[in-house]
Amino acid sequence: MPRADAQRNIDALLSAAKEEFARQGVDVSVRAIAARAGVGTATLYRHFPLRSDLIAAVFRREIDACAADAERLAATHAPDEALRLWLERYTRFVATKHGLAAALHSGDPAYNSLPGYFHENLGPALGRLLDDGVAAGVAREDVDPLDLLGAVSKLCVPSPVEDDGPRVYRMVALLLDGLRYGAKNPSAPE
Template sequence: MERPSPGPTPSGRRPRADAARNRSRLVAAARNAMAADGANVSLERVARDAGVSIATLYRHFPQRDALIEAVYQDEVGALVAAADDLRARQEPVVALREWLLLFVDFLDSKQGMSEALGTLLQGPDALFRDSSDRLASCVDALVRSARATGRLTTAIQPLDLLRAIGGIASVSPNVDWKASAERLVDVLLLGLGADADLVADRSPHPGTTP
């Protein structure tokens, strides 16, 4: 079956290997580039970083957005997987909290990708409906579980939690943003009615202004 075909009609599908390799190289390069410069990456640069020609990039991603979306898919995939895992193994409110902290970590590790992810938080009418929806369902499920325990009383749109956190993260050069974001997670949970003892107060009395 490896053998392409002896006849004149090409039957093998081997070129796919090259194509697939190029595709993932492109996505990886785009991810890195977006981490540095946000979603305004130069496509030429992505192609160069990926080691392919610009025309090849266009073959794989005929519209600029297609490439961006591909990056999002990757990123969101990881977040969703983590959420599934946490929900399976933790008490709901804890799972929510852990996931939000994970989200903070995630933003931290991607420095700048935050801006890109921000796009996904804009809601479903954007160009990236698919990833956007996956992410939304993911937080939604976490919040729904937590509220089902009766331990979260105040209502809020789940995505808004991520938006608020993202708001802090998007001011990238702010050195201490991660601590701020982690505190915000707890303020939000408290505000939603979570027990105070859930939230270990790890960092007392921060300064008021940076």
């Protein structure tokens, strides 16, 4: 476990990198990231010797946060609302990661473990929300969490001819409506 000051620097660097990646893409200068984090470039390189180390760490951190939000939403909202809010959260996660996507699919071996990390963390997180939805009768029971993650990801691919951010959310809402089709009401007689 890093010392408290080192952990603060790591947290600041990851937050700054996330913001700079979203604004300028993953090829943004390390000086810009370090400046936003309020540290020197030597501190950045001490914690993340390679750009791929920083990109992978940002991606893992975002996956962890998204998975944690599923738990929080499940504990604080009705199943249908928790599922809707989490899919919107996941949509924001995917929609802001287009710069990361190119890096992640670059063939760099530094990213080889990330697809597994994604599936191992977000699949179960969404699976729990879907299970809660099935039990409440607001989601059909034949939905594979990884299929749904993939469908939402595909909906988030930007259109080459138009920039209509709200369109993604409308399409995800339509997909969510489809999850309700065929849901079994748990209190209905069989």
